Amino acid sequence: MAKFGFKQLHKDKKTRARVGEIMTPHGVIRTPAFVPVGTQGSVKSLTPEELDTIGVQLYFVNTYHMYLRPGIEVVKKAGGLHTFMHWDHPLMTDSGGFQVFSLGRSPVSFPRRRESVLVFEETRIPDQVGNDNKKMVKITDDGVEFQSHWDGSTHLFTPERSMEWQSALGGDIHIAFDDCTPYPVSHEKAQKSMERTHAWAMRSLKAHRQGALYGSIQGSVYEDLRKESARFIANQNFDGIAIGGVSVGESKKEMRNVLEWVVPLLPDDKPRHLLGVGEIDDIFTMIERGVDTFDCVAPTRLARTGSLYVRHGQIDITKSKYAKDLGPVEKSCTCYTCRNFTRAYIHHLFHVRELLAYRLATIHNLHFVHMVVNNIREAICANRFLDCKRQWL
């Protein structure tokens, strides 16, 4: 099996943007690269072949979800995630750290940004166990006690277990178990969370057996903490660096700051992954500041709720103004959806809740993101990143 490695091939002359290659046992990842999220072992609604056709090079699977269902043992017996899911290309597994954040909110709610302050609204997700106003996680220094969102049962996650399970799943890139700091948060709490993340990073490193391991940087929106965390993680023997604790409710400016503090402190010979960010404008923000890969649910989730990417924005295809629109979603798009279907048709599918709606929409949004990223990659090679950015935004 090929070893893991990273090569920087070209750096843009005016920015930190760079083009590179990540070598993995399941093939090379050309960076910058967008990483779709397949939380439960599936990028919702699409087959691996369809993802491949779109240009998806690797995707993300969540250890927490696979552990709960179907269970690590099942995947292990199946021969690992690649075989289980029928995906031959690289895979990344998340540590479960994000669920510390997402299940740790009380009451169950959707966060909403409001002038860079996170407001929690009391809106429930229906039909799930354990949503009766209780936090579903309990953090200790040892690890995190989760209450299953399926049946309420209790499960302990530790760095050691996360490593063991990620190894059993067999993804190419693993992430150290971290404590995704919520927002807003005091400096004191952010520091505690960062220190816990560092301690867990060391334990992850020690317990780690196979596959590449990325250490995760935290520190919320505090410059001193972010820099401290970046230095700390950069100094350990990780194969790559993950930046976490962003897109948790902070403003875009705060997210930009984090990148500007952190990336200059990272070694050039390791790949950098930004966890959980990937709206179209963010893609430029990240790549410009030296991020190589980034995973995000936005394109796929937005697609399922009817928001489709078009140049310079997105449209809500469910609006009745598209009911008779016989043009493609985006005329400059060459995806399967845009080549063969009209806005009116997709509008209709959403309206009657046909399953094809979600598939066509997801194909389009993923294709669109890949089109943007491919474009950026070419632009970097020609030292034209900023021109490219201007052209898309």
Added chain:
RNA sequence: GUCAGGAUGGCGGAGUGGUCAAUCGCAACAGACUGUAAAUCUGUCGCCCUAACGGGCUCCCCAGGUUCGAAUCCUGGUCCUGACA
């Protein structure tokens, strides 16, 4: 023609004397969604005024009536549906 049942906001459909401008679903409109408890969630949804609290007006087929008070009870009318002829 006789008997029975029914007419409620764009649609379906609750409500059967006051707390009803009227539950709920759909549609409509607006909004949200960034390491996915998400094919999801939130808000508005008779008209007018208010930033909001709130206030005013009109309203449950039509016309009368009973009552302090009616979408709800009574009388008449119109229309619809089912059964029997």
